[in-house]
Amino acid sequence: MSDGLKQFMNEQLPNVEQHMYQLVEEINAPASLKEAMLYSLKAGGKRVRPLFVLAVMDHLQAITPAGYTVGAAVEMIHTYSLIHDDLPSMDNDDFRRGKPTNHKVFGDAHATLAGDALNTLPFGILARMENVPAKAKLQLIELLSVTSGAEGMVGGQVLDIEGEKRQLTLPELIQVHENKTGAILRFSIEAGAILADATEAQRNLFIEYAYHIGLAFQIKDDILDIEGTTEELGKTAGKDVASDKSTYPSLLTLEGAKEKLQQHAEKAHACLAQIPSASQYLADLTDYIVYRNK
Amino acid sequence: MSDGLKQFMNEQLPNVEQHMYQLVEEINAPASLKEAMLYSLKAGGKRVRPLFVLAVMDHLQAITPAGYTVGAAVEMIHTYSLIHDDLPSMDNDDFRRGKPTNHKVFGDAHATLAGDALNTLPFGILARMENVPAKAKLQLIELLSVTSGAEGMVGGQVLDIEGEKRQLTLPELIQVHENKTGAILRFSIEAGAILADATEAQRNLFIEYAYHIGLAFQIKDDILDIEGTTEELGKTAGKDVASDKSTYPSLLTLEGAKEKLQQHAEKAHACLAQIPSASQYLADLTDYIVYRNK
Numbered sequence: 001m002s003d004g005l006k007q008f009m010n011e012q013l014p015n016v017e018q019h020m021y022q023l024v025e026e027i028n029a030p031a032s033l034k035e036a037m038l039y040s041l042k043a044g045g046k047r048v049r050p051l052f053v054l055a056v057m058d059h060l061q062a063i064t065p066a067g068y069t070v071g072a073a074v075e076m077i078h079t080y081s082l083i084h085d086d087l088p089s090m091d092n093d094d095f096r097r098g099k100p101t102n103h104k105v106f107g108d109a110h111a112t113l114a115g116d117a118l119n120t121l122p123f124g125i126l127a128r129m130e131n132v133p134a135k136a137k138l139q140l141i142e143l144l145s146v147t148s149g150a151e152g153m154v155g156g157q158v159l160d161i162e163g164e165k166r167q168l169t170l171p172e173l174i175q176v177h178e179n180k181t182g183a184i185l186r187f188s189i190e191a192g193a194i195l196a197d198a199t200e201a202q203r204n205l206f207i208e209y210a211y212h213i214g215l216a217f218q219i220k221d222d223i224l225d226i227e228g229t230t231e232e233l234g235k236t237a238g239k240d241v242a243s244d245k246s247t248y249p250s251l252l253t254l255e256g257a258k259e260k261l262q263q264h265a266e267k268a269h270a271c272l273a274q275i276p277s278a279s280q281y282l283a284d285l286t287d288y289i290v291y292r293n294k
Numbered sequence: 295m296s297d298g299l300k301q302f303m304n305e306q307l308p309n310v311e312q313h314m315y316q317l318v319e320e321i322n323a324p325a326s327l328k329e330a331m332l333y334s335l336k337a338g339g340k341r342v343r344p345l346f347v348l349a350v351m352d353h354l355q356a357i358t359p360a361g362y363t364v365g366a367a368v369e370m371i372h373t374y375s376l377i378h379d380d381l382p383s384m385d386n387d388d389f390r391r392g393k394p395t396n397h398k399v400f401g402d403a404h405a406t407l408a409g410d411a412l413n414t415l416p417f418g419i420l421a422r423m424e425n426v427p428a429k430a431k432l433q434l435i436e437l438l439s440v441t442s443g444a445e446g447m448v449g450g451q452v453l454d455i456e457g458e459k460r461q462l463t464l465p466e467l468i469q470v471h472e473n474k475t476g477a478i479l480r481f482s483i484e485a486g487a488i489l490a491d492a493t494e495a496q497r498n499l500f501i502e503y504a505y506h507i508g509l510a511f512q513i514k515d516d517i518l519d520i521e522g523t524t525e526e527l528g529k530t531a532g533k534d535v536a537s538d539k540s541t542y543p544s545l546l547t548l549e550g551a552k553e554k555l556q557q558h559a560e561k562a563h564a565c566l567a568q569i570p571s572a573s574q575y576l577a578d579l580t581d582y583i584v585y586r587n588k
Contacts, residue, residue: 029444033452037444084410089383089402108383112406113452116378117444119410123417124439127432134428138421141435145418150323150331150411158327158407 001292005284008058009051015065016050020072023125029117036106036114040079043097048217048289049074049188055282056192056206059275066132070140070191073122077148078184080118083111085157119148136194143190147183156180168246174215181221182214189213202275209271216264217289219257222247224294226254232294265290295586299578302352303345310344314366317419323411330400330408334373337391342511343368343482345579350486350500353569353576360426364434364485367416371442372478374412377405379451413442430488437484441477450474462540468509475515476508483507496569503565510558511583513551516541518588520548526588559584 050071057063086093086101103111126141156179189210193203230237240247248257344365351357380387380395397405450473483504487497519534534541542551
């Protein structure tokens with residue numbers, strides 16, 4: 001990761017995190033529920049989704065506090081999906097980021113409900129944002145609903161579960177990831193463009209960028225599952241191979257997957273090159289997604 | 295139920311239901327997910343929440359197609375909560391309205407995800423409603439987020455689960471129900487007032503009305519659990535007593551609960567009397583909630 005991007009993250013992400021914790025702390029809800037929600041929100045992670053919101057705004061030279069709010073909203077959605085994914089009825093994971101999963105600490109019922117609450121809360125948060133035009137807020141709400149719901153993340157999760165039972169074709173695998181992880185990344189990137197009042201041409205380039213970086217992100221994840229260590233990743237390495245899961249390396253070979261990763265990285269950069277910026281951080285973030293080791 | 299209300303329901307509810315099914319059928323999502331979503335949406339129920347949206351609009355002489363959309367949205371939220379409530383990790387119910395519960399048909403993972411999708415979808419639906427001012431749409435979205443999330447329905451579900459382990463006091467029981475069932479009824483009633491462009495004075499009266507009818511609804515449910523038959527109710531009667539659950543009759547005696555029900559019914563009617571209307575349906579619906587036998 002470039003020093004510049006590291007500095008950008010260190011400057012910006014604490015704003016998102018503090019705002020996110022405060023948005024949960026200030027709600028009038030049972031203490032046990034808030035504790036379960038905050039436990040998973042505070043469990044860390046790379047905060048890639050808020051980072052994309054802010055890096056896109058920065059690319060257009062327009063970071064505002066609304067970026068922190070939208071960053072917090074998308075991180076809540078991502079966190080709810082992890083809590084539900086980890087449940088015994090889903091992936092049945094006991095650890096996430098080196099810590100016991102939500103249901104291991106709070107029980108299955110509370111974990112289900114903490115996830116539900118983190119699914120619902122962001123929509124209200126977006127609706128009451130200050131200093132954002134009503135039209136932009138409605139666009140963000142609709143986009144979050146579509147990209148995180150049946151047509152996006154949740155639909156991708158269904159395809160993923162159903163795909164575990166058989167070998168997927170490459171188009172099927174792409175469809176799983178476009179929905180499961182790609183859709184929410186698209187939200188983050190497009191949300192940054194909406195908040196920064198991008199032109200329609202810029203917004204379309206960002207949507208194309210989001211497509212490529214979303215697939216690059218997932219291909220890299222699949223490669224790391226083979227090449228990374230459990231210690232580096234904070235989750236069990238080699239799990240995909242052990243479970244005979246369809247992945248880019250399993251369908252394309254490891255070398256083929258690396259080539260595909262490179263192609264998507266180049267296309268992502270080509271989109272960005274058409275939206276010139278005084279800032280380098282979004283380009284650096286693109287490289288980080290492609291070259292990270294965890 | 296009055297003949298007038300019966301006719302009103304027969305005329306209006308099919309509009310909500312058809313619109314609701316169409317809103318799910320038209321989304322681009324895995325067939326299995328849509329099937330699981332539609333299974334529970336089509337499982338019937340009294341459609342009390344959409345009915346309140348429409349009866350309030352009718353009370354103010356202003357039913358518009360947006361009422362069907364908001365009715366569909368709130369019924370989706372209610373349905374997601376039932377799907378998750380029925381899960382083995384929650385109430386572990388095999389039957390609902392005489393039909394196998396969602397997870398018994400589609401499995402726990404798909405039921406969890408169908409619930410998640412039905413939680414997310416309504417917010418996008420509200421955001422893209424036509425012929426409703428942006429300000430009203432944002433009010434509806436924020437209200438739905440608050441009343442269905444940690445501060446409302448989900449919070450109430452947490453209190454309910456935690457309350458099962460011990461005897462609740464009457465204030466605690468009221469708090470559970472104000473949140474678990476009352477909050478979403480409040481959404482329906484206030485949403486009808488927002489859509490019908492009610493004055494602030496009228497809206498405050500509707501909020502007070504919602505408080506009383508919400509508690510009346512739950513007290514009546516508790517009474518029916520004792521006095522109703524499994525056949526009439528479509529669910530196992532006597533379950534509360536068998537599980538030693540805190541209810542209005544257990545805390546107040548059956549006679550005391552009936553008295554309390556009567557008090558809330560009278561107060562609800564008193565609120566309505568201050569919002570004169572050419573229509574009788576909302577008053578009839580109030581009576582139906584209090585005198586129903588299922």
